[in-house]
Amino acid sequence: MSEAWSTNVSIAEIGDWLRGKPRVAVLTHGKPDGDAIGSTAAVVRAINHASHAPGHAARAWYVGPVPGWVKSIANGTAYRVVEDNGLPQKHEAEAVLICDTGSRAQLEGYADLLKTEGFAQRAAIVDHHLQGDAELAERRHVDSSAAAACEPVAELCAHIMGLAGVRELPKDVATPLYLGLATDTGWFKHSNVRPRTLRLAADLLEAGADHAWLYRVVEQRDRVSRLRLLGRAFEKMTLHCDGRVAVLPLSIADYHAARAGPGETGGFADQVLNVAGVLVAVVLTEVEAKGDPAQGGEPARVKLSFRSKSGRPAVDVNAVAQTFGGGGHAQAAGARLEGAMDEVIARVVAALTPAVEEAGAGEDLNENGVES
Known part of the structure; x- marks a missing residue:
């Protein structure tokens, strides 16, 4: 044991x-x-x-x-x-x-x-x-x-x-x-x-x-490439679960087009959590395969970075990440999955849906910015 x-x-x-x-x-x-x-x-x-x-x-x-x-x-x-x-x-x-x-x-x-x-x-x-x-x-x-x-x-x-x-x-x-x-x-x-x-x-x-x-x-030292990559992430962003889950997929081609490096996505999910109603943001980054999988090389993989909004209601993204063999904290977690981007997105949304439904609706703010 x-x-x-x-x-x-x-x-x-x-x-x-x-x-x-x-x-x-x-x-x-x-x-x-x-x-x-x-x-x-x-x-x-x-x-x-x-x-x-x-x-x-x-x-x-x-x-x-x-x-x-x-x-x-x-x-x-x-x-x-x-x-x-x-x-x-x-x-x-x-x-x-x-x-x-x-x-x-x-x-x-x-x-x-x-x-x-x-x-x-x-x-x-x-x-x-x-x-x-x-x-x-x-x-x-x-x-x-x-x-x-x-x-x-x-x-x-x-x-x-x-x-x-x-x-x-x-x-x-x-x-x-x-x-x-x-x-x-x-x-x-x-x-x-x-x-x-x-x-x-x-x-x-x-x-x-x-x-x-x-x-x-x-x-305060971002490169222009990071801002270009953030723009591509925003442009490709999709909303799920009645707008409570935001998914930001980034492919290897996106990195090349933005001339960005692998460490330039930090904070992307936090930006999306500024949107009213969004409880969870997930950045999905395609990882370049090493060698031909048919010849023993690594298969295509996608890196997942989960963030959830604090306060009430809240989603435990650590529990979701654990279902994929990852983990972290209740409001910040990560994992890696094998598969093509579209397949991984479907799996992630399916795993998040019951957690979001259990958490309840997103914020309902009145004109003074107070939960009602």
């Missing part, structure tokens, strides 16, 4: 375990976002600040594509991109910390490392997602109530550095932590914002994080 996806060690225990390890490899999910890069960069910096022994070091390893802003945020951080440098060697991964995921599927870019003998015994996970593969790591701290992985990682950084609290962290550790917290909450507008989220944000600002600089570096 497989282990349950749950916490089995405290943050302090993970911190104490890391302190004694000369070489630490810090991993996260492929195509890392703000929380993934923020949590890993912060803990790498904290470990390296705290380590005074010769030869002791931590390094983050990312499976791309990585965001264009990563050099601005991770400048001064020891990190490598797997596609450019390969996987960490055994002597570079005497201990492995995985942040912001515990899903084997999201770690497929590190597959050869995960298969090495004794990997689970020298690994720990700090995550906030509802699902994961517990057998990946012997030590796990899973806080599904946290708005971002950076919430528990902030505590971990303070413990590693022997500080009384988060507000005592150096600026270069506080900054990536604030980034992860801000981006995973939609800059503090999503329903996962809790009182403790804002208290942590205040502590990180006290420690020197610069909100305005981070917002400009991360959010």
Whole structure:
């Protein structure tokens, strides 16, 4: 029987375990976002600040594509991109910390490392997602109530550095932590914002994080290609379930026409949730097949990115994504499906329909914007 996806060690225990390890490899999910890069960069910096022994070091390893802003945020951080440098060697991964995921599927870019003998015994996970593969790591701290992985990682950084609290962290550790917290909450507008989220944000600002600089570096740097791709997504958007579900399909041809890269769809679904009545938005991205399926190559696949509107009524898109072998959070989840785009759209709409019907009608707002 497989282990349950749950916490089995405290943050302090993970911190104490890391302190004694000369070489630490810090991993996260492929195509890392703000929380993934923020949590890993912060803990790498904290470990390296705290380590005074010769030869002791931590390094983050990312499976791309990585965001264009990563050099601005991770400048001064020891990190490598797997596609450019390969996987960490055994002597570079005497201990492995995985942040912001515990899903084997999201770690497929590190597959050869995960298969090495004794990997689970020298690994720990700090995550906030509802699902994961517990057998990946012997030590796990899973806080599904946290708005971002950076919430528990902030505590971990303070413990590693022997500080009384988060507000005592150096600026270069506080900054990536604030980034992860801000981006995973939609800059503090999503329903996962809790009182403790804002208290942590205040502590990180006290420690020197610069909100305005981070917002400009991360959010105000779109390429024209991203806007062209967004336009194509809007043009192809279809509404289902009496306007409560919006589907935005993007083909490989759309990317080529817009001259866009694979990491440029972030936030597309959130844009559609601004439409009154829409409860769920799904971005479907065609994934280019590798080789001929008839000759053992990968079949055509479509990547799904679900977002649902907070408040009442609400749709649990994590439950829907799970039916496709994916998962995530109640209001933000993902999955991948084999098949042609039209077939996948039909399956997704069919799976969402009962969930939307159960949630009820979309907002009925009066002239003052108040639910009636």
